[in-house]
Amino acid sequence: MGLKIITVLVRVLEGMFVVGAIGSFVVIVLSGIEDLKMLLGREEENHS
Amino acid sequence: MSSFQPTSPSNRVRIVVATSVMLTFISYWRAAAIVLNDLASSAFYACGIAEQAVGKSAPWFIVAVMLFSFAVRAVYVESCSMFVRGGVYRVVKEALGGTLAKLSVSALMFDYILTGPISGVSAGQYIVGLINETFIAADVHGWVPRAVHNLFNGTPHLNVNSTSVVFALAVTIYYWWENTKGIQESSEKALRVMQITTVMVVILLAWSALTLYKSGYQHVPLPTPENLHFSKESLGFLRHSFPEQSLAKMFGLLGILIAFGHSVLAMSGEESLAQVNRELAHPKLKNLKRAAIVIAIYSFVFTGLSALLSVMLIPDAVRVPVYKDNLISGLAMYMWGPLIMRLIFRGFVVVVGFLILSGAVNTAIIGSNGVLNRVSEDGVLADWFRFPHRKYGTSHRIINMIVLLQLITIVASRGDVYVLGEAYAFGVIWSFTFNSLSMLVLRFRYKGVRGWKVPPNLTIAGIEIPIGLFSVFLVLLATALVNLATKSVATVAGVSFSVVFFVIFTVSERVNRKKHALAKEQMKDHFQLLQSDTVDRDSLGIRPGNILVPVRDYNTLNHLRWVLEHSDTKEQDVVVMTARISQFGAAAYSLSSEQIFSDYEQTLFTRAVSVAESVGKKVSLLVVPARDAWSAIAQTAHNLESSAVAAGLSSKMTTAEQAFALGRAWEAIPEPKRQFVLQIVQPDGIVDTFRIGPHTPTMKNEDVVLLHRLWLNVTREPGLENVHHHDILTEALTRFAHDYGVHDHEDIVKELRRHSAEAGPLPVRRIADQIPTVQPGHTRSDRDDGQRDDGPSSPKGSGSE
Numbered sequence: 095m096g097l098k099i100i101t102v103l104v105r106v107l108e109g110m111f112v113v114g115a116i117g118s119f120v121v122i123v124l125s126g127i128e129d130l131k132m133l134l135g136r137e138e139e140n141h142s
Numbered sequence: 143m144s145s146f147q148p149t150s151p152s153n154r155v156r157i158v159v160a161t162s163v164m165l166t167f168i169s170y171w172r173a174a175a176i177v178l179n180d181l182a183s184s185a186f187y188a189c190g191i192a193e194q195a196v197g198k199s200a201p202w203f204i205v206a207v208m209l210f211s212f213a214v215r216a217v218y219v220e221s222c223s224m225f226v227r228g229g230v231y232r233v234v235k236e237a238l239g240g241t242l243a244k245l246s247v248s249a250l251m252f253d254y255i256l257t258g259p260i261s262g263v264s265a266g267q268y269i270v271g272l273i274n275e276t277f278i279a280a281d282v283h284g285w286v287p288r289a290v291h292n293l294f295n296g297t298p299h300l301n302v303n304s305t306s307v308v309f310a311l312a313v314t315i316y317y318w319w320e321n322t323k324g325i326q327e328s329s330e331k332a333l334r335v336m337q338i339t340t341v342m343v344v345i346l347l348a349w350s351a352l353t354l355y356k357s358g359y360q361h362v363p364l365p366t367p368e369n370l371h372f373s374k375e376s377l378g379f380l381r382h383s384f385p386e387q388s389l390a391k392m393f394g395l396l397g398i399l400i401a402f403g404h405s406v407l408a409m410s411g412e413e414s415l416a417q418v419n420r421e422l423a424h425p426k427l428k429n430l431k432r433a434a435i436v437i438a439i440y441s442f443v444f445t446g447l448s449a450l451l452s453v454m455l456i457p458d459a460v461r462v463p464v465y466k467d468n469l470i471s472g473l474a475m476y477m478w479g480p481l482i483m484r485l486i487f488r489g490f491v492v493v494v495g496f497l498i499l500s501g502a503v504n505t506a507i508i509g510s511n512g513v514l515n516r517v518s519e520d521g522v523l524a525d526w527f528r529f530p531h532r533k534y535g536t537s538h539r540i541i542n543m544i545v546l547l548q549l550i551t552i553v554a555s556r557g558d559v560y561v562l563g564e565a566y567a568f569g570v571i572w573s574f575t576f577n578s579l580s581m582l583v584l585r586f587r588y589k590g591v592r593g594w595k596v597p598p599n600l601t602i603a604g605i606e607i608p609i610g611l612f613s614v615f616l617v618l619l620a621t622a623l624v625n626l627a628t629k630s631v632a633t634v635a636g637v638s639f640s641v642v643f644f645v646i647f648t649v650s651e652r653v654n655r656k657k658h659a660l661a662k663e664q665m666k667d668h669f670q671l672l673q674s675d676t677v678d679r680d681s682l683g684i685r686p687g688n689i690l691v692p693v694r695d696y697n698t699l700n701h702l703r704w705v706l707e708h709s710d711t712k713e714q715d716v717v718v719m720t721a722r723i724s725q726f727g728a729a730a731y732s733l734s735s736e737q738i739f740s741d742y743e744q745t746l747f748t749r750a751v752s753v754a755e756s757v758g759k760k761v762s763l764l765v766v767p768a769r770d771a772w773s774a775i776a777q778t779a780h781n782l783e784s785s786a787v788a789a790g791l792s793s794k795m796t797t798a799e800q801a802f803a804l805g806r807a808w809e810a811i812p813e814p815k816r817q818f819v820l821q822i823v824q825p826d827g828i829v830d831t832f833r834i835g836p837h838t839p840t841m842k843n844e845d846v847v848l849l850h851r852l853w854l855n856v857t858r859e860p861g862l863e864n865v866h867h868h869d870i871l872t873e874a875l876t877r878f879a880h881d882y883g884v885h886d887h888e889d890i891v892k893e894l895r896r897h898s899a900e901a902g903p904l905p906v907r908r909i910a911d912q913i914p915t916v917q918p919g920h921t922r923s924d925r926d927d928g929q930r931d932d933g934p935s936s937p938k939g940s941g942s943e
Contacts, residue, residue: 114616
C-alpha cells in the first residue's frame with residue numbers, strides 16, 4: 095500500500111517534470127525567436 | 143519625540159515624497175556584468191558538486207539547467223516588467239498571502255546568506271589547491287628548503303578545508319567592514335571583473351579545443367537512468383528506503399529529476415537580474431531583454447561547456463578525488479602543452495576565481511542587507527534593525543546579523559563545498575519557485591500594466607491561460623519537492639532557517655503593527671505626505687535659485703541652522719532633503735510613500751522643523767529614494783534648479799572629498815545641466831565653498847607671472863600686438879589637449895604625477911579644480927573656491943562671467 099502511494103506520488107512528480115520541461119522548451123524557443131527579432135531590430139510588442 | 147502641539151490639517155507641514163528612486167542609469171552590458179558576477183561564479187563549483195552527487199554524466203544536467211535558465215530568465219523579465227509598488231514581501235503577499243510571503247522571503251534570505259560562505263570557501267579551495275600544487279612542483283625540483291621539508295614531514299602541504307575556512311572568514315570579515323562603512327556596488331568594477339573572466343573563458347575554450355584535437359577526450363556518459371550513480375548523501379532521506387543504485391532504475395525518470403535537482407545551483411544568481419532592472423537605462427525593457435540574453439548565453443557557454451570539458455579532459459582517477467572543489471584548476475592542469483604554461487594558466491584561473499568569488503561574498507552581504515532593509519520597510523522586521531550607524535549611516539545591525547550567520551555557516555561547514563552547495567540549492571530552488579508561483583497567481587489577480595509576458599499564452603472564453611509560465615513553475619516545483627527528499631542537510635538547515643526567520647518576521651510584524659498605527663496617527667497630526675513620481679519645483683511650490691540642505695542624522699543639523707540664520711527665506715526658498723538609500727539587493731520594485739517615509743524620517747523632519755521654527759523661518763521638506771546619496775543630492779539640486787547645496791561635514795570624508803564625490807555625481811547627470819555652489823558647514827561654523835561644474839580655476843601667482851611674461855614676449859612679435867592673455871591660454875590648452883590625446887599622453891601623465899607628488903596633499907581651495915568637467919561655455923568666475931564664507935550664494939551673487 096505504502097509503495098503504491100509512493101509510486102503514485104513519484105509518477106505525479108515525473109508527470110509535472112515532463113509536462114513542465116516540454117512547456118519550458120516551448121518558452122525557450124518562442125522567447126528565443128523574440129530575442130532574435132529584437133537583436134535584428136524587428137521586434138513586435140507583446141504586452142498588455 | 144515630537145515638539146509639536148496637535149494641529150489642524152491645514153497647518154500640517156507638507157512633505158513631498160518622491161517615489162521613483164534616483165538612480166544613475168547603467169547600460170545593459172554593465173547590468174549583465176553585475177548579474178554575471180554572481181551567476182558565473184557558480185561555474186567554479188557547480189559541476190564538482192553535481193558529479194559527486196550523480197556521477198560522470200553530471201555535465202549533461204548542468205547543460206540542461208543552463209538551458210532551463212533561459213526559461214527562468216523569461217519569468218524574471220516578466221516580473222521586472224510589472225509596475226508594482228512595494229517590496230518583494232508586498233508583491234508576494236499580494237499574490238500568495240502573508241504566510242507564504244514570509245516563507246518566500248525566508249528562502250530568499252537563505253539563498254543570499256549561503257552565497258557568501260560557498261563563494262568564500264570555494265575561492266579558498268582554488269587558492270589552497272594552487273599553493274599545494276606549487277609546493278609539490280617546487281619540491282620535485284628541490285626548491286623547498288630542508289628546514290621547511292622537515293617541518294611538514296615531507297612536501298609542505300596546507301589542509302585544504304581548514305585553510306579555506308580561514309580564507310572565507312577573512313574575506314567575509316573584510317567585506318563586513320566595507321559594508322559597515324557603506325561601500326557602493328560598482329558596475330565599473332563588475333565590468334572589469336567580467337572582462338578579465340572573459341579573457342580566461344576564451345583561453346580556456348580555445349586551449350581545450352586544441353587539447354581535444356591533440357590528446358583526444360573521455361566519453362561523457364549520456365544522462366540516462368542506467369548511467370546515474372548516486373552517492374549515499376545524494377539520496378538524502380530516500381537512502382533509508384531504497385538501495386543506492388536501484389532507485390533510478392526503479393523509477394527511471396525520477397533519477398533524472400533527482401540529478402537535475404542536484405545541478406540546479408548552476409543557475410544561482412539569476413535572481414540578481416530583478417535587482418539591476420531598476421537601474422537600466424532607457425529603453426528599459428529592451429535593455430533588460432538584451433542584458434538577459436547576454437547573461438543566459440554567457441553562463442550557458444561558460445558554466446555548461448566548462449562542465450563538459452572537465453569530464454572530457456580531466457582523468458577519472460583525479461577529477462573527483464583531487465579536483466572536485468576546484469574543477470577549472472584541474473582543467474587548466476590537463477591542457478595540452480608544457481607544465482609551466484599550464485601552471486601559469488592555473489594561476490590566472492585562481493586569480494579570476496578569487497576576483498569573482500570574493501565579489502560574490504560582497505554581493506551576498508549587499509543583497510541580504512537590501513532584502514532585509516526592504517522587509518523592514520514593509521513592516522515585517524522591527525525598525526530597530528534599520529537604525530543607521532552613528533558614523534557611517536549604514537544599517538549596521540542588519541549587516542552584523544547577516545555576517546554573523548555567514549560566519550557561523552562557514553565554521554559549521556568545515557570548508558566542505560559539497561555540504562554548502564547542497565544547502566545553497568535549497569534557497570535557490572525555493573526562491574525561484576515562489577517567484578514563479580507569484581507571477582502565475584498575479585497573472586489572474588494583477589490587472590495593471592505589464593511590459594512583457596512569458597509566451598505562450600492561450601485565450602479560451604476570454605480567459606488567458608499562461609501555458610509558458612505554468613510550465614516553468616511545474617519544473618521548478620517538481621525539482622524543489624524532489625530536493626526536499628534528496629537533500630537532507632539542505633532540507634533540515636533550510637527549513638530550520640526559514641522557520642526561525644518566519645517566527646522573527648511574524649513577531650516583528652505584530653509588534654510593528656501596533657507601533658506603526660500609533661506613529662501614523664502622530665504623523666497625520668503633524669505632516670501631510672504628498673506623493674510625487676519625480677522631484678520638481680512645482681510639486682514643492684518653490685522658486686528657482688533655492689538652497690538645498692541635505693540631512694541624514696537628526697543629531698547633526700547645525701548646517702540647517704546656519705543656512706536659516708544666513709538666508710532670507712522670503713527671497714530664497716530652503717529645501718530640507720533626505721535621501722532614503724535603497725540597497726542594491728532590494729531594487730526590484732518601487733517603494734510606496736509610507737515605506738519611504740518611515741519612523742526615522744519622521745523623527746528627522748520633526749527635528750528639522752523644530753530648528754526652522756526656532757529661527758522663525760519656513761522650510762520645504764522632501765524625501766527621495768536613491769541608490770547613492772551623492773547622486774540624489776546632485777540630481778535633486780539639478781531638478782529643483784537650486785543655486786546652492788549646503789551640507790554638513792561628513793563623519794568619514796573631508797570637505798574636499800565630499801566636494802569631489804558630489805562633482806562626480808554631477809558629471810553623471812545628462813546634459814543640459816545646471817551648475818551650483820556646494821557649501822560644507824563644519825561643526826565649528828567654518829564653511830568651505832566649492833563650485834560644482836566647469837569654472838575658472840584658481841591660479842598660482844607664479845603661473846600668472848609666467849602667463850604675463852609669455853604675453854609680453856608674444857606681443858613683441860610683429861602683427862601680434864593685439865593678442866590678449868586669454869589667447870595665450872587658448873593656444874596653450876589647445877596644444878596640451880592635442881599632445882595629451884595623441885602624442886605625449888604617457889609623458890604628460892608622468893609629469894603631472896611628479897607635480898602632484900611634489901605638491902603633496904592639495905589644499906581645500908584647490909580640490910574643486912579637480913572635479914572633472916565636460917560642459918563648455920557658461921563658466922563662472924571662481925570667486926572663492928574653498929574660502930571661508932559667511933552665507934549661501936545666490937546665482938547672481940556667485941558672479942557669473
